[in-house]
Amino acid sequence: MDVTDLKVVDAVARHGSMNKAATELNTVQSNVSARIRSLEDELGVTLFQRSARGVQVTPAGRRLLPFAARLSKLLLDASCAARDDGQPNGVLEIGTLETTLALRLPQLIAKFAKAYPEVRPVVRTGTTCSLIQAVIDSRLEGAFVAGPVNHPQLHSELVFREELVLVTSPAIHSLEAVAGIDTLKTVVFRIGCSYRQRLDSLLASLGIQAPEPLEFGSIDAIIACVSAGVGVTLLPRGVVANAVREGLVAAHEIAPELAAVETVFVRRLDGYFSSALSTFLQSVRLDGAAAAPMPLAS
Numbered sequence: 001m002d003v004t005d006l007k008v009v010d011a012v013a014r015h016g017s018m019n020k021a022a023t024e025l026n027t028v029q030s031n032v033s034a035r036i037r038s039l040e041d042e043l044g045v046t047l048f049q050r051s052a053r054g055v056q057v058t059p060a061g062r063r064l065l066p067f068a069a070r071l072s073k074l075l076l077d078a079s080c081a082a083r084d085d086g087q088p089n090g091v092l093e094i095g096t097l098e099t100t101l102a103l104r105l106p107q108l109i110a111k112f113a114k115a116y117p118e119v120r121p122v123v124r125t126g127t128t129c130s131l132i133q134a135v136i137d138s139r140l141e142g143a144f145v146a147g148p149v150n151h152p153q154l155h156s157e158l159v160f161r162e163e164l165v166l167v168t169s170p171a172i173h174s175l176e177a178v179a180g181i182d183t184l185k186t187v188v189f190r191i192g193c194s195y196r197q198r199l200d201s202l203l204a205s206l207g208i209q210a211p212e213p214l215e216f217g218s219i220d221a222i223i224a225c226v227s228a229g230v231g232v233t234l235l236p237r238g239v240v241a242n243a244v245r246e247g248l249v250a251a252h253e254i255a256p257e258l259a260a261v262e263t264v265f266v267r268r269l270d271g272y273f274s275s276a277l278s279t280f281l282q283s284v285r286l287d288g289a290a291a292a293p294m295p296l297a298s
Contacts, residue, residue, distance in 0.1 A: 001039060003071060008035045009047060010068040013061065016054045073138040077272035088276040089118035095131040095143030096123055098189065098219050100263055103238045104160055105144075112283045119276045129192030135266050141277050146194035147264035159284050160263040162236040164198060165251040167243075169229040175252055178232060179206045185231030186213045187222050198258050199234040205255070223249060236261070 011021035012032065022029045040047050047061035057065065080090075096105060101123065109121055124131075124140060131143040136153055149156045172178060186203070188196040200210040214231060216222050219239060226233050227248040234254075243249045253259065265281065267273070 001042060003075070005035055005039045006064075006068040006071045007075070008032055009039070009061070009064060010072045012036065012048060012055060013057050013065055013068070016056070018055060069137070073271075080272055080274065084275050086275050087118070088116045088274075088279045090274070090276060091120050091122055092274070092276040092280060093122040093124070093140055094277075094280075095126055095134055095140045095145075097128065097131070097144060097146065097193075097263070098125050098217075099162075099195075099236050099239050100144045100160070101125055102219055103162075103236060104263070108284060108287050111287070112280055115283070116276070116279060119280075121280075127190055127192030128194045130190075132266060135268060138268065138271060141271070141274065142265055142267035142281075144263055144265055147262035149264055149266050151266075153268060153270070154266045155269050156264045156266050157281070158262055159265050162238070162261050162263060164195065164234050164254065164259045164261055165237050165240065166199075166202065166232060166254050167223070167226050167235050167240050168232045168250050168252065169227060170247055170250050171229065172232075172250060172252075175206060175254070178203075178252075179208055184208060184211050186211055187225045187231040187233045188213045188215060189222070190215050190217065194261075195234045198261075199232075202234065202254055202258050205258075 008021065008025065011024050012018060015021050015024065018032045018036075019029045022032045025032065036048060043060075045060035046058050047064065048055040049058055105123070109123070113119070113121060124134070126134065126143075128145040131140070131145050132149065132151070132154070134140045135143050136151070144159065147156060147158065166175065166178070168178060172181075178184065184203075186196065186199055188199065196213065203210055211231075214225065216225065219235070222233050222235070223240065223243050225231060227243065237251065240249055240251055244251050265284065267277070
């Protein structure tokens, strides 16, 4: 088994196809197939199940994949590091929470893109759990997530502080009124969002058993449902400022231990720290690292 074998395994697993893996590796399908067969013979296990629809990774293949993926990423990092002359350029792929994207990143990314036109930012959204896993798997250079994050493979840096508020329809005037709703529903992001965990804790403190949640993938959808009286949610003040000002929703202060939330930027400790990412993080710090919560518009 050598480096090329593991690169082939990684490519085949990602594409689910010998032919597509061959295209990525700039070779022919027969060479890829021969490499896989030879490696399977050497290890005495089947790594992929072949079918007319493509290939599927076997349990033995899944056990090998993390090593193949890490080696492929290490080789890519080595190549990028050798070419990195300190001038920010190339693709910068980062992740972020929907709330951070809406509240903090538009102006920051616009200013960064203007200052460093040779860098092409690519931003992916997700929950804290999914984004952390993407960084660990080296699918993202880094991500803005809800903190604190303590993971042996990750470096975590505080970048923003937010205040969470309970968001309800305008007809609800207090936390006590929430406790009196017979058919209360929560309107939340997908599983893995730290805000929904805090919402469950808040409702428990009000003597409310966490109801079955309604899951949505966007802030606009959540705010629209809450405005219509479908349920309640927990979001940063700044995210709902306009909706509160327009009378679409009401925002209620909650206990400080549930309201205070940190947004941190995480990246792999052993990953390639590109000039583009380094410069971007400098911009984040200058633009308001560890900033105070955004106030509610009056």
